Amino acid sequence: MKNIPLYDVTHITNLRDVIKTRLREFPQNPVFLHKPVRGGDYVAVSTEQYDHDIDSMGTALLSRVRKGARVAILSETRYEWYVSYLMTTNGVGCVVPIDKELHPEEIQNCLERAEADVLIFSKTKLKVVEEVYGTIPSLKLYICMDDIDDSRFESFSKIHKEGEDLLAAGNRDYLDTPIDPEEMTILLFTSGTTAKSKAVMLCQRNICKNLEAMFSMLYIDRNDIFFSVLPLHHTYECTCGFLGQVYRGTTIAICEGLKYITSNIKEARPTCVLMVPVMLEMFYKAIMKNVNKDPKKAKKLKTGIKLSRFLMKLHIDVRKKLFKDIHEVFGGRIRLIILGGAPVNPDMLQFFQDIGFICVQGYGLTECAPILALNRDVDFKNNAAGLPLPGCDVKILNPDEDGIGEFIAKGDNVFLGYYKDDEATAAALDKDGYYHTGDLGYIDKDGFCIITGRKKNVIIAKNGKNVFPEEIEYLLSLSPYVAESVVSGVIDEVKDDTIIVATIFPDMEQVEAKLGENPSDSDIEALLKTVSEEVNEKLTNYKKIKKVVLRKTEFEKNTSKKIKRF
Secondary structure: OOOOOOOOOOOOOOHHHHHHHHHHHOOOOOOEEEOOOOOOOOEEEOHHHHHHHHHHHHHHHHOOOOOOEEEEEEOOOOHHHHHHHHHHHHHHEEEEEOOOOOOHHHHHHHHHHHOOOEEEEOHHHHHHHHHHOOOOOOOOEEEEOOOOOOOOOEEHHHHHHHHHHHHHOOOOOOOOOOOOOOOEEEEEEOOOOOOOOOEEEEEHHHHHHHHHHHHHHOOOOOOOEEEEOOOOOOHHHHHHHHHHHHHHOOEEEEOOOHHHHHHHHHHHOOOEEEEOHHHHHHHHHHHHHHHHOOHHHHHHHHHHHHHHHHHHHOOOOOHHHHOHHHHHHOOOOOOEEEEOOOOOOHHHHHHHHHOOOEEEEEEEOHHHOOEEEEOOOOOOOOOOOEEEOOOEEEEEEOOOOOOOEEEEEEEOOOOOEEOOOHHHHHHHEOOOOOEEEEEEEEEOOOOOEEEEEEHHHOEEOOOOOEEOHHHHHHHHHOOOOEEEEEEEEEEEOOOOEEEEEEEEEEOHHHHHHHHOOOOOHHHHHHHHHHHHHHHHOOOOHHHOEEEEEEOOOOOOEOOOOOEOOO
């Protein structure tokens, strides 16, 4: 294992420290670039303004609700979301971020289970809020981020003004409220792909230890501009793309929405971005589609990568100059791309590294606040989830003859348990305090965590060997003709064995480029069968795909865009 020193980071004990430390160290460095008017110009928000808005809202709310109140947030990413989160954790009570894409009955269920006292929402969710209004006994205060003419709802701006007046009059109730870093102040609903969501209880120690460890591994500072595109209710974006950026003095440029990524990234000209693999794949396919239209461009790219690799061995980096056109797609200044949430194709990571981006992946779970392992900017492996975070004890439970077992972890970032679910908590946290992740894999000789699949997805072959669907799905994904796939085990009663079945949703644009317009199902199936045969050449006998099923529609997904397997 390489002995590369960690980066120095500031110690923090709670989330109030996050903003107050930044206020002390970088008072004038803009904390946000946002668009008060959609389609308008980016407007900067100073750290002083953000701190003032947090304290104003917190002071007003604490004068209206009990200490420890549950405050739910239901909104798209916007400045008021960021204010509401830290306003709650820094003295009011427990924040409950809710997925805005959930159905109204699911939103109602989350609010009921969280026993929410306050709901802060965007006007875009007004219809949903009207449906749940008055149905939740604990919920007494509804605050709209936008000014609307409805007596049932308070306005964000009115509450803010109340707080400003109280602060001006010398009210210090909120400012002086003690914060217990061990108390539950974040309640998060997981987006399980197979079961009812669990309510994860996090304390501020969990988040703070995760921030310190994460930024000791990856270097980000006040000179960076971070492009925020993922939903904030997920702890991945919330910890790594919001709280971490406030902590490190970085400026956060807020994307207006998925369809505005290309235009916003050129306007904000960020240096760092957090993505899920499907987004990077979207950029990769767009780049390759443009390049492959022109054989000269394709040859130029291929030659450029070869030249770049040779020069890098001599410590000469001309990648940004060689691949200037591609860098301009990302605004011209992106240096760091961080990926998480799903496995990443190592070849795709290598491509982006070859053309001049630091491109690394990490591994985390909501229960770990969220990061458990991370590839460093100075020490990484593209086939690995990363190195365990400093201060986090990660090991393999019951490894088999190949060293593969379940990842379990213990550390200050591991959650308090599931809210009002002792049975689920006992199943996830053992008597020694280790969290059982449900992910299978091994730790290699250099200390990197290699994930092979999910415990609940494993297929047991007749010979007792484990087949990891994710391994086969990854190999299938390398084909241009495969958009999505799910590999499963089906009992063959005749052979008295489990056969491997691949259900494939094809990339019809690529299929038609190969077979012509409107190909028949039988022709598509024949093409996909050829793809599966090519994959089988890379697999041992018991893992081979025995049957291919053509799927005509995308697989159903949860709001994290993960396929619902069962």
